[in-house]
Amino acid sequence: MRIATWNVNSVNARLETVLKWFEAAQPDVACLQEIKCIDEKFPNDAFERLGYNVVVHGQKTYNGVALLSKSPMEDVRRGLPDPGEDEQARYLEAIISGPTPVRVASIYLPNGNPVDTDKYPYKLRWMDRLTRHARDLLALEEPLVLTGDYNVIPEARDAAFPANWEGDALFRPETRQAFRALKYLGFTDAYLAGDGAPEAYTFWDYQVGAWQRNNGIRIDHALLSPQAADVLSGVSIHREVRSWEKPSDHVPFVIQLDL
DNA sequence: ATGGTAGACCTTCTA
Numbered sequence: 001m002r003i004a005t006w007n008v009n010s011v012n013a014r015l016e017t018v019l020k021w022f023e024a025a026q027p028d029v030a031c032l033q034e035i036k037c038i039d040e041k042f043p044n045d046a047f048e049r050l051g052y053n054v055v056v057h058g059q060k061t062y063n064g065v066a067l068l069s070k071s072p073m074e075d076v077r078r079g080l081p082d083p084g085e086d087e088q089a090r091y092l093e094a095i096i097s098g099p100t101p102v103r104v105a106s107i108y109l110p111n112g113n114p115v116d117t118d119k120y121p122y123k124l125r126w127m128d129r130l131t132r133h134a135r136d137l138l139a140l141e142e143p144l145v146l147t148g149d150y151n152v153i154p155e156a157r158d159a160a161f162p163a164n165w166e167g168d169a170l171f172r173p174e175t176r177q178a179f180r181a182l183k184y185l186g187f188t189d190a191y192l193a194g195d196g197a198p199e200a201y202t203f204w205d206y207q208v209g210a211w212q213r214n215n216g217i218r219i220d221h222a223l224l225s226p227q228a229a230d231v232l233s234g235v236s237i238h239r240e241v242r243s244w245e246k247p248s249d250h251v252p253f254v255i256q257l258d259l
Numbered sequence: 260a261t262g263g264t265a266g267a268c269c270t271t272c273t274a
């Protein structure tokens with residue numbers, strides 16, 4: 001089973017490109033982020049024609065996440081527990097049915113910039129809520145994949161020019177510490193387990209020729225429970241998609257589980 | 260050098 005994550009930066013503005021990739025890559029499950037539309041404006045028909053079931057947690061203008069799966073989905077959760085005043089659509093979880101069910105979450109973790117505004121504490125609180133929920137899910141001892149745009153550069157090796165990111169919300173010590181706190185609950189970083197080659201970025205900014213200079217960062221991740229890590233058989237970053245016409249600033253990241 | 264690009268949507272916010 002191949003499970004993909006992709007921040008598409010507007011599913012409707014990018015639909016032609018997104019469908020082109022789906023037809024070529026044929027993921028069994030896909031987690032999309034930044035769909036930038038409400039549920040009613042998600043292009044369900046286009047994905048259903050490709051054989052996918054569709055679950056959407058959308059929002060007007062900003063954010064929004066979706067799950068696409070060739071097999072039916074159950075136990076859908078929209079949003080993290082303890083939302084409080086949080087109305088941003090950044091978390092969507094479901095069980096992918098099959099001989100061995102796997103629980104998959106599509107995550108769009110807050111960016112957090114600028115760090116001297118309430119956006120940064122919001123990011124850290126959101127990470128804390130994710131970590132508490134992840135702890136509960138791990139206790140179920142089932143195959144679990146938490147994947148998406150984490151907006152976290154875990155280590156200096158995950159940026160082409162790490163010095164450029166000093167002080168940025170994606171690379172601040174508190175951010176990296178919070179990511180480690182999540183991971184060290186017992187997760188495996190699928191990319192590091194499956195390949196681990198440096199200069200394996202998933203995001204290149206639209207600005208100042210970041211793609212042309214390979215000024216990238218690795219911020220799209222898949223964290224696996226032990227039951228998922230045991231069956232991990234491959235990972236791939238679809239880097240070439242960044243060179244297509246009208247690209248997202250992120251590229252798809254795909255993991256393969258032998259389920 | 261505080262720039263540059265992209266998307267939603269209505270003038271500016273987010274990334």
